[in-house]
Amino acid sequence: MMKSKSKAISVLVAACLAVNVFSFAPTAFAREADEQAGTKALQSSQQEAASDQTEQTEERDETDEVKEPEGSKESPGTEDSVEEKHLEYQITVIQPEAGGTIQTDKTKAAENETVTYTAVPAEGYKITSIQIGGKTLEAEKPYETVTGTFSPEGDTQVTAVFEKLKTYRIATSVNSSSKGSITASASVLENEEMTIKAKAKSGYYLSDLLVDGESVGAPYTYTFSNVTEAHTVKAVFSKQVKIMLDAGHFGNYNRSPVYSAYYESRMTWSLHNHLKAALEDYNGFSVGVTRASQAKDMNVYTRGTVSKGYDLFLSLHSNSSSARSTDYPLIITQKGKTGDSLAKSLGKTIQDTMGTKQGYKVWQRLNSDGKTEYYGVLRGSKAVGTKGMIIEHSFHTNLVATKWLFNNSNLKKMAQKEAQVLAEHYGLSKAEDNGKDDADTIKVSIPAVNKVTAATKPTSSKTVKSSQKVKVIITGLNMRKSYTTSSKSMGKAKKNKTYQLKAKTKDGKWGQLKTNGYWIYLKGYTKVVSSSSTAKKATSTKTVKSSKKVKVKVKGLNMRKSYTTSSKSMGKAKKNKTYQLKAKTKDGKWGQLKTNGYWIYLKGYTKAA
Structure with missing residues (x-):
């Protein structure tokens, strides 16, 4: 310088x-x-x-002391002292013109902040959807208050869409007004409940109830809940099967020579009471008894005539013989009826239930004229046009058989087995509620979330294996963790879908699905597609003549109008019975019975006779 x-x-x-x-x-x-x-x-x-x-310049280079521009230096702690500012969005609720209201708990919210909305349908309306910022959410429970949350990504509009509830028609009909009636309202508001009641006239019973064309069994009371579509209900009434039961002998009669505590009269009185109760568990039986009291005697011929107007007369007994080893059951029929299929079925059932060493027998006994019935009860029943039988339940001269018959639990078991044979013979099934006022109601709940509840819990807690296939015939059948309506629902079975079972409850009411292990209620809500006891669909539609004889190996084999499982069942073929065919399908799977023209599935369920 x-x-x-x-x-x-x-x-x-x-x-x-x-x-x-x-x-x-x-x-x-x-x-x-x-x-x-x-x-x-x-x-x-x-x-x-x-x-x-x-x-x-040289001086600066030498000293390396560069003076920074004024104001460029940062103050100590600046980064810690500056806070980030979040954006806040406007939440706008748009109320619908009618049908209900929707509210949110905030009018402004930050980007990651939770906003709760609540939509409430007005009376007579339902929620169809919630709309949030242009996105539409379907209402899972449209008839209830709907609550949910969201986090806004910008200014957001919230609204709800409501829809007026519809009215659905429930159309009812009967197969014959002379046989019975059905009562119900003509229409029902959406999501409401309607109960249908069927009432049979004297001498008839409800044999089937068809809901939307599908059988749901034969409940006299049927309730739709949470209705979301129109339905049809048809009641089918049939003539009752009337059976007259006769307890052989009165008082203390026919004491056993091998077991002194046993009297034939006491056994038959207990057995006929048990059998009456067992028959009345089935839908379609009307049961009468020849005597109101065991203490009074009654003429044997008169006991037979009491069966006038009935379809069947059964007189219950135990037999006697000089040979203590004799134990075969015996069915005594009216003249010319020893080949009767019902007589044979009853004899075989008694043999199997008691475990007799000797096989059953069926025979008749006539007077010396060779024309009239030897036994008074059979003469009397025949005189009034009623089919009659005497049923000898083994021999009270055989110690093992007598002790078996002396046990009341065994008699109950026998009654149930005999009732089952009679029900199968006449094509009847267990009653849903037997038309009684205090009976269980079959209730089907079909809300928008498709909830279905079976009214009756299974009576058995035991399960058995099953390879059956079933088709669901209603909308919204629950799949549950266990076989009870109190068990948690894990989802819904699809209507018209076929499911493979892997197990069933012993009473047959619940089935376990093979795919996921959940349980569905079978009775009234599914129909069998295939199983070990029902026929598979034939692959051939061509038939050929046949004179073959076949013996049925299983219980409950359907006799159908045509050779397909979709054809109507006209009854059941009898186990161990031999049938004459008149035709077969070309592939040999179906056979047409000569006696009635109905078809049975042969493969696996019959054998050559």
């Missing part, structure tokens, strides 16, 4: 001297000299400035 100042002073001094020197020269010369001096002075000044700037 000092050098620069000295040079500047020298320049100025030189200039002053130059002026003095040339002041005496001519004017032109002086002007030229002035111009040259000024130019040199300007050049010298510019060089001094450049030199000064260079020195300053």
Whole structure:
């Protein structure tokens, strides 16, 4: 800096001297000299400035002390003291014109903040959807208050869509108004409940109830809950099967010579009471008894005539013989009826249930004229046009058989087995509620979430293996963790879908699905597609003549109108009975019975006779 100042002073001094020197020269010369001096002075000044700037740069380079621009330095702790600011969005609720209301718990919310909405349908309306910021959410429970949450991503509009409840028609009919009636309202509001009641007239019973064309068994009371579609219900009434039971003998009669505590009269009285109760568990039986009291005797012929107007007369007994080893069951029929299939079925059932060593027998006994019945009860029943049988339950002269018959639990078991044979013979099934006012109601609940509840819990807690296939015939059948309606629903079985079972409850009411292990209620809500006791669909539609005889190996084999499992079942073929065929399908799977023209599935369920 000092050098620069000295040079500047020298320049100025030189200039002053130059002026003095040339002041005496001519004017032109002086002007030229002035111009040259000024130019040199300007050049010298510019060089001094450049030199000064260079020195300053070198000085900075040397010291490395760069002064930062003012205000560029950060204050200590600036990063910690500045807080991030979140955006806040507007939440706008748009109320629908009618049908209900929707509210949110906030009118403003940050991006990650939770907003709760609540939609409430008005009476007579349901919620169809919730709309949030242009997105539509379907209401899972449209008839209830709907609550949910969301986090906004911007200004958001929230609204709900409501719809007025519909009215559905429930159309009812009967197969014959002379046989019975059905009562129900003509229409029902959506999601409401309707109960249908069927009532049979005297001498008839409800044999089937068809809901939307599908059989649901024969409940006299059937309730739709949470209705979401129209339905049809048809009651089918049939004539009752009337059976007259006769307890052989009265008081203390026919004491056993091998077991003194046993009296035939006591056994038959207990057995006929058990059998009456067992028959009344089935839908379609009307049961009468010949005597109201065991204490009074009654003429045997008169006991037979009491069965007038009935379909069957059964007189219950135990037999006697001089041979203590004799134990065969015996069925005594009216003249010319020894080949009767029911007589044979009853004899075989008694043999199997008691475990007799000798096989059953069926025979008749006539008077010396060879025409009239030897036994008074059979003469009496025949005289009034009733089919009659005497059933001898083995021999009370055999010790093992007598002790078996003396046990009341065994008699109950026998009654149930005999009732089952009679029900199968007449094509009847266990009653749902038997038409009684205090009986269980079959209740089907079909809400928008398709909830279906079977009214009756299974009566058995035991399960058995099953390879049966069933088709669901209603909407919204629950799949449950266990075989009870109190068990948690794990989802819904699909209507018209066929499911493979892997197990059933012993009473046949619940089935376990092979695919997921869940349980569905079978009775009234499914129909059998295939099983070990029902026929598979034939692959051939061509038939050929056949004179083959076959013996049925299983219980409950359907006799159908045609050779397909979709054809109507006209009854059941009898186990161990031999049938004459008149035709077969070309693939040999189905056979047509000569006696009635119905078809049975042969493969696996029959054998050549």
